[in-house]
Amino acid sequence: MTTTQRAVLIRAYGGASAAEIAEVSRPSAGDGQVLVRVRAAGINGIDWKVREGLVQKAFSLQLPAVLGIELAGVIEAVGPGASRFRVGDRVMGPLGRLGAYAEVVAVDEANLVRTPQDLDDAHAAAIPVAAVAAWQSLHLAGPIAAGQRILIHGAAGGLGGYAVQYAKRAGAEVFATASAAHLTYVDSLGADHVIDYRSQRFESVAQHIDLVLDYAGGEVLDRSWEVLNKNGAIVSAAAPDILARTPPGRRGLWFQNKADAGLLERLAAEIAQGSLISKLSEVVGFGDIPAAIERNRIGPRIGKVVADFSR
Numbered sequence: 468m469t470t471t472q473r474a475v476l477i478r479a480y481g482g483a484s485a486a487e488i489a490e491v492s493r494p495s496a497g498d499g500q501v502l503v504r505v506r507a508a509g510i511n512g513i514d515w516k517v518r519e520g521l522v523q524k525a526f527s528l529q530l531p532a533v534l535g536i537e538l539a540g541v542i543e544a545v546g547p548g549a550s551r552f553r554v555g556d557r558v559m560g561p562l563g564r565l566g567a568y569a570e571v572v573a574v575d576e577a578n579l580v581r582t583p584q585d586l587d588d589a590h591a592a593a594i595p596v597a598a599v600a601a602w603q604s605l606h607l608a609g610p611i612a613a614g615q616r617i618l619i620h621g622a623a624g625g626l627g628g629y630a631v632q633y634a635k636r637a638g639a640e641v642f643a644t645a646s647a648a649h650l651t652y653v654d655s656l657g658a659d660h661v662i663d664y665r666s667q668r669f670e671s672v673a674q675h676i677d678l679v680l681d682y683a684g685g686e687v688l689d690r691s692w693e694v695l696n697k698n699g700a701i702v703s704a705a706a707p708d709i710l711a712r713t714p715p716g717r718r719g720l721w722f723q724n725k726a727d728a729g730l731l732e733r734l735a736a737e738i739a740q741g742s743l744i745s746k747l748s749e750v751v752g753f754g755d756i757p758a759a760i761e762r763n764r765i766g767p768r769i770g771k772v773v774a775d776f777s778r
């Protein structure tokens with residue numbers, strides 16, 4: 468049996484060329500783990516942030532490190548103490564760490580769920596982080612009441628597309644920012660007010676907001692306090708320094724996603740049934756992952772990008 472495999476890794480922090488395809492050793496399944504043969508993996512904003520060394524506090528890494536945080540694939544082996552899956556089961560989930568861009572990955576079985584029959588691997592790999600993170604961040608500041616006014620920055624992105632749909636279902640009035648080319652998509656998800664953040668100041672449309680979901684970061688966060696109700700909250704998934712940037716007496720919360728297999732199972736079933744839209748805008752091959760990570764940093768796109776390992 469071969470002892471090495473292909474992976475996308477970084478040897479040092481850096482720009483686009485820091486991520487490379489290389490041979491690494493194949494893992495074995497530890498206690499409570501399964502070995503997953505990866506068929507598809509989601510590309511995420513965290514990939515280029517890790518690559519550039521911007522999130523070293525959250526992800527203290529020993530280099531070289533394999534990138535990638537979510538996958539879909541097939542169980543290849545079951546480790547000691549793992550009992551939920553059998554060899555051959557199709558599974559999907561977040562890793563809870565880095566390392567998904569490799570042919571075979573050892574994963575804590577608690578993070579994984581069975582992939583619904585009607586969901587192909589590429590679509591399954593787009594769901595574990597974004598769909599769950601959008602749900603968790605929407606509910607972080609407290610229950611959503613019907614009629615609440617929610618402003619979602621980055622509504623066309625991986626998290627944003629799900630958050631618009633969850634917020635609408637909860638009965639909220641949704642204000643959503645995106646670039647001009649993505650407004651029709653955001654509108655189709657049910658947003659009540661779509662705002663082109665490049666040509667329009669969101670402050671001129673969105674006022675008396677109860678909850679801001681910041682999936683964009685930067686100056687957008689600092690400008691959002693003025694549209695927020697006195698008792699409202701800003702939840703940011705994009706600005707880890709939100710607490711330092713929260714004015715006295717206001718409520719700013721940093722969101723950190725956590726694996727939740729029960730929630731993932733429910734959301735994946737809804738997507739498979741077609742009652743929740745999960746937008747896959749691009750599928751790339753394994754060899755294109757380093758370029759796709761860089762495009763994620765700079766390029767406009769809607770929804771998610773995934774790598775299909777069979778390509």
Ligand SMILES: NC(=O)c1ccc[n+]([C@@H]2O[C@H](COP(=O)([O-])OP(=O)(O)OC[C@H]3O[C@@H](n4cnc5c(N)ncnc54)[C@H](OP(=O)(O)O)[C@@H]3O)[C@@H](O)[C@H]2O)c1
Pocket residue numbers: 511512513596597600620621622623624625626627644645646647649664682683684687703704705722723724763766767768769770
């Ligand atoms: N803390 C956590 O646990 C956690 C978990 C997952 C993700 N994240 C972070 O959450 C953020 C969103 O993730 P994602 O996967 O949804 O990213 P994404 O797919 O890249 O989406 C980000 C969106 O931000 C929009 N945007 C850029 N500048 C903007 C501005 N000035 N105003 C409004 N929108 C703007 C872009 O819209 P257009 O394309 O329309 O221009 C893009 O669709 C990223 O920073 C990611 O790293 C954090």
